[in-house]
Amino acid sequence: MFNINYTFHWNQAFRALPQMLEGALVTLQIAVLSMVIGIVIGVLLALAKDSRVAALRWFANIWIEVARNTPALFQVYMIYFGIPAVLQLVAGVFGVNFRALGINIFYLDSYWAVLVGIAFNNAGYLAETFRGGLRAVPPTQTRAARSLGFNAVDSFRLIVLPQMFRAVFHPMTNQMVWAILMTSVGIFVGLNIDLTGVTQELNARTFRTFEFFALAAAIYYVIAKIVTGGARLIAWRLFRY
Amino acid sequence: MKLPVMFGAAAMAASLIVTPVFADKLDDIIASGVLRCAVVLDFPPMGSRDDNNEPIGFDVDTCADLAAALGVDYEIVETPFPDRIPALVSGRADVGVASTSDTLERAKTIGFSIPYFAFNNVVLTRDDTGIESYEDLAGKNLGSVAGVFEAIALEEDHNEWDAGGSFRTFQSQADVFLALNQGQIDATVVTGTVAAATIESGNFSGFKIAGEAPYLVDYVSLIALRQEYGLLNYLNLFVHQQYRTGRYEELFEKWVGGGAQPPSLALNGIYY
Amino acid sequence: MFGTSITWGDITFMMTGAGLTLAITFWAMLGGTLAGMVFGLIRAQSPWYVNYPMGALLDVLRSVPLLIQFILFNSFQSIAGLNMNPFVVGCVVLAAYTSAYCTEIVRGGIGAVPVTTRKAARSLGMSYWQDMRYIVLPLGTRVMLPSWIGLTLGVMKDTALVYAIGVIELLRSSQIIITRKPHEALVILAIAGLIYFLVSFPVSRLGAHLEKKWREND
Numbered sequence: 199m200f201n202i203n204y205t206f207h208w209n210q211a212f213r214a215l216p217q218m219l220e221g222a223l224v225t226l227q228i229a230v231l232s233m234v235i236g237i238v239i240g241v242l243l244a245l246a247k248d249s250r251v252a253a254l255r256w257f258a259n260i261w262i263e264v265a266r267n268t269p270a271l272f273q274v275y276m277i278y279f280g281i282p283a284v285l286q287l288v289a290g291v292f293g294v295n296f297r298a299l300g301i302n303i304f305y306l307d308s309y310w311a312v313l314v315g316i317a318f319n320n321a322g323y324l325a326e327t328f329r330g331g332l333r334a335v336p337p338t339q340t341r342a343a344r345s346l347g348f349n350a351v352d353s354f355r356l357i358v359l360p361q362m363f364r365a366v367f368h369p370m371t372n373q374m375v376w377a378i379l380m381t382s383v384g385i386f387v388g389l390n391i392d393l394t395g396v397t398q399e400l401n402a403r404t405f406r407t408f409e410f411f412a413l414a415a416a417i418y419y420v421i422a423k424i425v426t427g428g429a430r431l432i433a434w435r436l437f438r439y
Numbered sequence: 440m441k442l443p444v445m446f447g448a449a450a451m452a453a454s455l456i457v458t459p460v461f462a463d464k465l466d467d468i469i470a471s472g473v474l475r476c477a478v479v480l481d482f483p484p485m486g487s488r489d490d491n492n493e494p495i496g497f498d499v500d501t502c503a504d505l506a507a508a509l510g511v512d513y514e515i516v517e518t519p520f521p522d523r524i525p526a527l528v529s530g531r532a533d534v535g536v537a538s539t540s541d542t543l544e545r546a547k548t549i550g551f552s553i554p555y556f557a558f559n560n561v562v563l564t565r566d567d568t569g570i571e572s573y574e575d576l577a578g579k580n581l582g583s584v585a586g587v588f589e590a591i592a593l594e595e596d597h598n599e600w601d602a603g604g605s606f607r608t609f610q611s612q613a614d615v616f617l618a619l620n621q622g623q624i625d626a627t628v629v630t631g632t633v634a635a636a637t638i639e640s641g642n643f644s645g646f647k648i649a650g651e652a653p654y655l656v657d658y659v660s661l662i663a664l665r666q667e668y669g670l671l672n673y674l675n676l677f678v679h680q681q682y683r684t685g686r687y688e689e690l691f692e693k694w695v696g697g698g699a700q701p702p703s704l705a706l707n708g709i710y711y
Numbered sequence: 712m713f714g715t716s717i718t719w720g721d722i723t724f725m726m727t728g729a730g731l732t733l734a735i736t737f738w739a740m741l742g743g744t745l746a747g748m749v750f751g752l753i754r755a756q757s758p759w760y761v762n763y764p765m766g767a768l769l770d771v772l773r774s775v776p777l778l779i780q781f782i783l784f785n786s787f788q789s790i791a792g793l794n795m796n797p798f799v800v801g802c803v804v805l806a807a808y809t810s811a812y813c814t815e816i817v818r819g820g821i822g823a824v825p826v827t828t829r830k831a832a833r834s835l836g837m838s839y840w841q842d843m844r845y846i847v848l849p850l851g852t853r854v855m856l857p858s859w860i861g862l863t864l865g866v867m868k869d870t871a872l873v874y875a876i877g878v879i880e881l882l883r884s885s886q887i888i889i890t891r892k893p894h895e896a897l898v899i900l901a902i903a904g905l906i907y908f909l910v911s912f913p914v915s916r917l918g919a920h921l922e923k924k925w926r927e928n929d
Contacts (some may be wrong), residue, residue: 204528204780204790207547267864267911268904269871276900279614279889282621283897305622307580308607375774382776386580386874388607388618394779399519399608402586405524405548407786415775415783423775471757480891488891492724522877525782529789531796531877610875620893642893 204408211409214400218410221396222417228313228384228392229377235313236320236377237370241359243325244332258325265322271383274315278306278387308388323373331366334357364437369378371429375422382418393417465669466531472511476502477518477532484636484694485538485556497694501555504686505534520584520610524549527664534674535662535681538630540588550665552674554658555681557702558630560589562649563637568625571704572650578602582615582624588629588657616643628652632695642643656702678704717895721888722902728884729906734803735880736867742806743866744859747813754814755821772811780804780870785876801873809866816858820851834840853925862917881906 244267246258265273282305306314343353363370382394387397397414401407441540468474478498480486486496494515504511516532518525523539526532527549538558564570571581576593577600583590585608597606607624610613614631618624620643629637631648638646661678663670681687684702691701752770754762772780784804788795795803824847830844871882879887885903889896 200798240718249862263912264637267868268907269868269882271871271874272868272900272904272907276904278623279617279621280897280900282902283622286621286894287897305624307605311623372781379774379776382778383872385585385778386610386614388609388614388623390585390606390608394776397779398610399585401695402521403542403544405545407525407528407782408790411779411783411786415779418776418779419771419774481887488887490718490891492887516877517879518877525786525789526877529785530792530794531789538751561851581868611886611890613886617889617893617896621896642891644894 206409208409210406211400211413214396214410215413217381217400217429218393218396218414218417221393222421223393224309224380225381225392225394226421228309228316228381229374232313232316232320232377233374235317236324236373239317239321240324240328242329243321247325247329248332261318262322262325266326270316270319270380271386273319274312274383274387276306277318278311281306308384310389310393312381312384312389312392316377319380320377321425322375324370325374327366327369328362331362334365335361341359367429367433367437371426374425374429378421378425379418386438449456449540463605463669464533464664464667465673466621468511468670469509473505474502474509474511474513474534475516475532476505476513476533477516477526477537479520479523479612480515480517481519481535481598482538482633483640484632497556497690498538498691498698500690502534502536502682504681505536505674508517508680509673520587521610523662527662528575533663534670537662538659539662541660542588546665548665550663550667550671551660552662552671553678554660554704555678556659557685557701557704558632558657558659559696560592560628560652560654560657561631561634562626563629563634563646564626564649565619565622566645566647569647570626573628573652575649576600576626576628577604579604579625580607581605581626582607582609582618583629584609584612584615584628587629589652589654592652592654593628616646619643621647628654630657635695635697658704716892717888717898720898721892723883724888725881725899725902725906727739728879728881729910731798731878731879732867733868733910735798735805735870735873735878736863738802739809739866740807742802743813744810746806746810748817750810750814751817751821751874751884755818769811769814772808777808777869778802778875780808780904781872781876797873797876797878800876801870801878805866805869805873808869811863813859816855816862819849820855821847823854824850853857857918857925859920860914860921864915864918867911868907 243258243261246254247262249255249258339357339361340353343357344350349357381392383390384392385395385398390399393414397410400410404410459655462676476498478486478494478496480488480494480496482496482498482502482589484496486494486498489495494517499515502513502515509700516526518535518537519531520537523535525544527535535549536538536555539545539549539551540594541554545551560571562573562576568579570576581597581604583593583606590608594608596607597604608620609618612629615627615629616637617622619627626649631651634646637643638648661674663674681690687704688701691699695701750765754765757765781801781804785800787795788800828841828850829846832846833839837845870880873880874883874886881903885899889899892899
């Protein structure tokens with residue numbers, strides 16, 4: 199039916215499977231770490247956004263709105279190429295050479311840039327999710343806890359937070375899947391050890407685009423399914439009563 | 440739902456009937472009146488953009504020459520390095536004039552002409568890294584373009600040194616230079632002509648060449664679909680004619696120049 | 712701006728890219744919404760043997776990175792000799808991706824209308840389509856529209872990934888300029904980010920406003 203003048207070399211792709219699975223582990227690692235960081239910062243941002251201190255509110259607002267209103271690829275690109283550019287600008291104005299001073303922490307390796315970028319994005323989205331979740335916990339709960347003798351921190355930590363996480367567990371699972379899928383933008387900032395990075399290198403070497411990326415797609419799909427399945431299992435264990 | 444399907448089938452059947460069985464890519468190009476070249480435009484002096492963001496460079500001129508020889512107009516299809524072959528296979532471009540190294544791995548998928556250019560690779564680094572030669576790269580943060588000749592060689596050595604540091608690959612030469620400029624990587628290995636042109640451009644202050652990389656000469660070819668023998672034959676003759684007529688030397692002088700000798704495209708003691 | 716060397720030519724080049732970003736968003740949303748409405752209607756009221764396979768198929772689109780979908784479909788269409796240009800490839804893939812999300816939005820919207828309300832409508836003598844038109848559509852829209860606006864913004868941001876198949880949209884055009892003016896990387900990226908933000912932010916405010924207003928009316 200189609201004019202196909204292309205013969206598939208699936209064998210070549212399957213031979214690279216171990217390499218790609220190693221890449222998948224890196225992908226998973228970045229996604230999990232970025233979620234952990236994102237959850238912690240997300241809770242803090244959610245609290246900050248409703249805080250009485252104007253500066254905190256502003257900080258949270260800017261973070262959340264930038265994270266939600268620009269592409270994740272842009273955010274990762276900005277962290278990798280943008281922050282060092284800020285430093286060069288500062289260096290230019292004040293005549294300081296950060297590298298000569300041995301200050302290297304801003305020259306992020308690709309791995310860290312992707313991790314930080316996705317954690318930034320996760321935090322922004324999760325903050326809004328958490329705010330919704332916090333609203334779902336009735337204020338009477340806090341009052342009851344306080345009158346039972348919990349202090350403010352404990353009543354938040356032990357009474358409100360667990361209920362909030364229960365309310366937002368499903369959107370959090372979605373965010374986790376997104377985090378996994380988002381790691382694929384790492385190839386634009388030099389990441390060559392995650393699943394997409396490994397696949398792209400194999401592709402560039404052999405020019406067998408379809409075979410390698412089809413296999414990568416299948417691996418991503420399986421990972422996503424394992425994560426959602428696992429989350430459902432966890433939810434069932436944690437939240438039944 | 441039925442109607443579009445039938446239309447589609449009819450259109451497809453019609454296209455199969457109308458397409459002459461023996462018209463190959465070469466015929467298609469001549470008939471269409473346009474030659475579409477896949478060119479990498481962040482690889483000066485082979486391909487780049489001028490102040491109006493228009494394509495220029497050795498490869499762009501080579502494409503224009505090829506089009507003139509075929510008696511057609513030309514169109515530059517910009518492709519980042521990893522996108523060269525998809526562009527060809529997808530029919531977005533007819534020919535790749537894109538400094539493609541003629542590796543055996545790639546020849547399983549794509550057809551190469553005889554080499555139309557050759558590169559020597561050099562170490563490109565910044566003033567402040569203390570790197571003076573290729574051997575100094577051990578343990579440093581390195582980077583290159585995903586899947587290109589020098590990237591594969593550099594990664595092999597990086598793994599062999601096993602002295603720490605990292606090796607990263609980027610989707611374009613521009614990103615490699617930007618990463619080197621900003622300090623995410625300390626050095627890259629890149630073709631000598633590109634290194635010289637990049638330093639020359641003045642866009643990156645503090646770049647310097649730190650010796651040659653001990654690699655084989657990197658021969659690059661024009662590329663077309665593997666099964667398009669007619670076109671590949673034409674490309675071979677075209678490359679030969681460019682050399683024979685002195686046009687190769689002329690283009691080298693125009694884009695590389697600086698008193699350098701154009702690289703020899705022939706090897707002693709062997710047939711191509 | 713810091714004695715910048717960015718010219719008007721560069722700005723127009725970026726604006727052209729931004730135009731392409733919006734054009735892809737438009738076609739993807741148009742195609743994705745229409746397909747999503749059809750799929751959503753089917754999923755909301757078909758027996759499980761239609762519903763499940765369909766759901767699983769659409770789920771694939773949500774479980775594979777969009778970047779890989781672009782590369783994969785681009786490669787597929789080239790192998791199949793479909794000769795689509797990258798812009799069309801971008802629109803098609805993004806529309807399919809959008810339809811997967813839109814299906815869920817539509818299904819959720821229909822599901823949000825209480826069955827009792829719809830039964831009441833039918834017992835008042837309304838036909839199936841009248842029930843859809845006068846009962847489900849107005850009530851469901853309140854649930855669907857905020858999500859749909861969110862989806863539009865998501866798609867607009869996802870267009871940045873067509874970078875990978877060679878469409879020169881906003882982010883790619885910025886990157887091209889950075890190639891020539893690396894010392895201006897930050898300013899150029901900031902301009903690109905600002906353009907995304909200026910398009911996205913007002914729309915997201917509108918979405919939040921509608922959601923709030925309708926919730927208050929309930």
